[in-house]
Amino acid sequence: MSATIRLQPSGHEVICDSGDTVLSALEKAGYIMPNNCRAGACGECKTKVLDGAFDQGMVLDMALSQEDRANGYGLMCMAKPLTASLDIEFGTIDALQKLFPPREFVPFIVTDKVMRTPTMVEMQLRPLGENLRFWPGQYVMIGDERVGAPLRSYSIANAPRPDGELHLLITKVEGGRTSTWVHEKVSVGDQLLVHGPYGTFVGDPSVETPVLCLASGSGLAPILGLADGALRRGFTWGTTLVFSARTEADVFDQGLMAWWSRKHRTFRSIVTYTGAEPPATAEFTGRIPTMLGQIFPSLEKHSIFIAGNPDFVEACKAACLALGAKPDLVHVEGYFPHWPAEVPPAERLT
Numbered sequence: 344m345s346a347t348i349r350l351q352p353s354g355h356e357v358i359c360d361s362g363d364t365v366l367s368a369l370e371k372a373g374y375i376m377p378n379n380c381r382a383g384a385c386g387e388c389k390t391k392v393l394d395g396a397f398d399q400g401m402v403l404d405m406a407l408s409q410e411d412r413a414n415g416y417g418l419m420c421m422a423k424p425l426t427a428s429l430d431i432e433f434g435t436i437d438a439l440q441k442l443f444p445p446r447e448f449v450p451f452i453v454t455d456k457v458m459r460t461p462t463m464v465e466m467q468l469r470p471l472g473e474n475l476r477f478w479p480g481q482y483v484m485i486g487d488e489r490v491g492a493p494l495r496s497y498s499i500a501n502a503p504r505p506d507g508e509l510h511l512l513i514t515k516v517e518g519g520r521t522s523t524w525v526h527e528k529v530s531v532g533d534q535l536l537v538h539g540p541y542g543t544f545v546g547d548p549s550v551e552t553p554v555l556c557l558a559s560g561s562g563l564a565p566i567l568g569l570a571d572g573a574l575r576r577g578f579t580w581g582t583t584l585v586f587s588a589r590t591e592a593d594v595f596d597q598g599l600m601a602w603w604s605r606k607h608r609t610f611r612s613i614v615t616y617t618g619a620e621p622p623a624t625a626e627f628t629g630r631i632p633t634m635l636g637q638i639f640p641s642l643e644k645h646s647i648f649i650a651g652n653p654d655f656v657e658a659c660k661a662a663c664l665a666l667g668a669k670p671d672l673v674h675v676e677g678y679f680p681h682w683p684a685e686v687p688p689a690e691r692l693t
């Protein structure tokens with residue numbers, strides 16, 4: 344027998360098929376709920392159940408204490424409804440996902456640092472203590488005032504992982520004190536203090552449309568985070584990622600793109616070259632605003648995520664709207680030189 348899961352305070356309803364857990368029912372309906380182990384061991388999916396009964400299954404006490412149980416909490420990765428309906432605390436009044444309050448001075452160790460293009464380095468950071476909880480698409484701030492590197496914002500280029508690792512893509516900016524510090528001074532094994540997460544460039548949890556992602560330069564970072572998160576939760580409406588590169592040297596992560604394309608039939612990755620001498624193998628050339636119509640005669644049904652420098656973002660947004668995209672389905676993240684810490688409004692914080 345199927346059951347109805349009612350999300351509160353929005354009142355949105357999701358059908359939970361017989362045998363499904365609450366977590367899989369939410370994911371099938373396009374909602375994103377934090378989860379790590381999907382086996383009742385980590386506590387990431389702990390949620391308050393306001394009404395109705397459920398079978399909790401076998402879970403670890405350290406993930407759900409007796410006190411949690413007494414207070415009505417359950418682990419949704421293992422919970423199966425026993426009543427015709429189950430009311431759970433989930434998201435905002437608009438059913439948008441709640442965001443985690445930013446933390447300051449969180450210690451991380453640089454576990455790897457690799458040049459991805461001639462001007463962009465990828466830094467991998469692993470937390471020393473508790474994982475920093477974030478949603479795909481959000482960003483953190485790093486810097487070290489003592490050595491003249493002010494705090495600067497960098498998007499997280501991956502979805503949350505059990506080991507808490509963050510991947511940051513950092514382009515060396517002419518005269519940029521923090522990016523120069525990262526490129527020239529920060530080494531593997533160093534400890535960095537991270538602040539965040541910030542920003543609201545997160546995927547709409549209830550999107551039931553194909554997704555188009557447009558990126559240039561390190562704008563690829565939040566897009567990778569969003570795509571990683573969506574593909575991991577089995578998003579099947581189709582995701583196309585178009586990356587704008589001047590030359591072949593600007594293109595990176597092609598191995599990951601190939602793996603995603605083979606593993607997820609609904610994922611497609613495209614590179615368009617804007618420089619005067621595109622590689623002979625280039626399938627697409629020209630700036631995204633001019634070439635997009637060749638691939639998508641209409642964007643009426645798409646949700647669109649655009650990230651890159653502000654001019655790129657504006658031009659792409661205008662092109663998408665001209666191809667029929669609905670303005671409220673176009674989400675943008677423009678990188679400004681001094682990108683401030685954007686703390687989400689209180690009603691969106693957990």
Ligand code: FES
Pocket residue numbers: 377378379380381382383384385386387388389406418419420421
């Ligand atoms: S996802 Fe780990 S306990 Fe549910």
